[in-house]
Amino acid sequence: MVVLTDTGELEAAWSALAGQKAEKGFLTVALGHSQPRFRGGIVFPEGGETLLVGFNVDTAPAKAELPEGSGFRVETAGEALAPGFGVWVCLIRQAGAGRDLFVQMSADIVAALSATSTKSDSWLLALMLARIRAWQDFMRRPKQDRLSPEEEIGLYGELVFLRESLDAGAVPDIMVHSWAGPRGGLQDFQSDTIGIEVKSTTSVNGFPAQISSLEQLDGLSGRPVLLAGLRLCQQQTGQTLPELADALRARVASSRDLAASMDRALLLAGYDGSAADLYSRRFDLVDVRVFEVNDSFPCLLRSLTDPAIRAAAYEVDLDLVNANVISLPEALTRYGVLSA
Structure with missing residues (x-):
């Protein structure tokens, strides 16, 4: 059985980095029981929480292929954050955005990729971007008190x-x-x-x-x-x-x-x-x-x-x-x- 990361592991990773400073770039730690491809981080100089996911692919996705929504952005890291992964895709919470929803979105992405262990890294990268777009669509929906x-x-x-x-x-x-x-x-x-x-x-x-x-x-x-x-x-x-x-x-x-x-x-x-x-x-x-x-x-x-x-x-x-x-x-x- 695959052990999936819950919101607690993300919170623990970000708490471990609290108070640390850097001029630019990412400070990261591995996420508890999750696969090595997943890391929690803080991006500087802005200080936003980040989920970083590594992929063993030859080419990073172009900026135009990366989704961006209200309260978060997606970018690739220009540095090697852990061995075995040449491309790192980063989901970053922007200043003033709701933290609870960002934590849920990050945990959902880790769970989705962790549950699929037989696919290629190219396939997993596409799945991550599709999952982010699903959350993007959810955040765009008009807020209703109840379902129809x-x-x-x-x-x-x-x-x-x-x-x-x-x-x-x-x-x-x-x-x-x-x-x-x-x-x-x-x-x-x-x-x-x-x-x-x-x-x-x-x-x-x-x-x-x-x-x-x-x-x-x-x-x-x-x-x-x-x-x-x-x-x-x-x-x-x-x-x-x-x-x-x-x-x-x-x-x-x-x-x-x-x-x-x-x-x-x-x-x-x-x-x-x-x-x-x-x-x-x-x-x-x-x-x-x-x-x-x-x-x-x-x-x-x-x-x-x-x-x-x-x-x-x-x-x-x-x-x-x-x-x-x-x-x-x-x-x-x-x-x-x-x-x-």
Whole structure:
């Protein structure tokens, strides 16, 4: 099992450097239990906290390729900070920016890269930049007190799928860390070997599933995709979204890494626990249907679409899909979190 850096290790690294001074450049220390590629630092002369990530690649990304958002900037270091890595990418908190959100973003990047140990450094570099852009998009969203009713049902469905998977015996580490929907993943749950897209509805007449892009159900690079359809009903014996979120957080509370990962995912999904009183609807799960996205499943895929069609969004009625339905345990076995 990979030990992931939580916010405490970042805070410890920055605290260790507190009070030290330099005219220019970075002062850095390794991050606790994390891989050698990760370091916490302070950049001078401004004194901003920094997450530094090393990559064994030949060429540093051009400045135009580096994202920049409100409260942070990204740059490459012009110095060798630790052996084995020729390029260091630095995420720097700017003066006056909110520190708590910067810490969460930094921890999320370390967790994402630590959980993927078989990829090349070029791939990991692209993942880091994509993760920063996801946070950039999150920070640009207009601040809302609560999710829209549609967003509420969508998040509720993803949490129910997580709960049902854990109840079926799924490994918590794998399920929580692979929950990629709030972080902008193509599918809601994805690993190196498979992706699972979750669609939820409270409709009793049909099961409308909104597909947002040609890529969403495409098994790119041969990676299979499953679609899980969850039908919910609204009734007083069910749980509210905050109750479900709190119950799942309690299940992983013994692991700081898992608890922190879930908190970041909820934050990126737009859920604010302080607004719990605004969510009064109670839902129950009626049934779960899992489809393998193959030749018998009706969908539009990037790999089978003429390049002249740049984008498409569409709706599939899962009640009308004439394709094989597999059980949740079988799906989880294919996902690699249950033994066959």
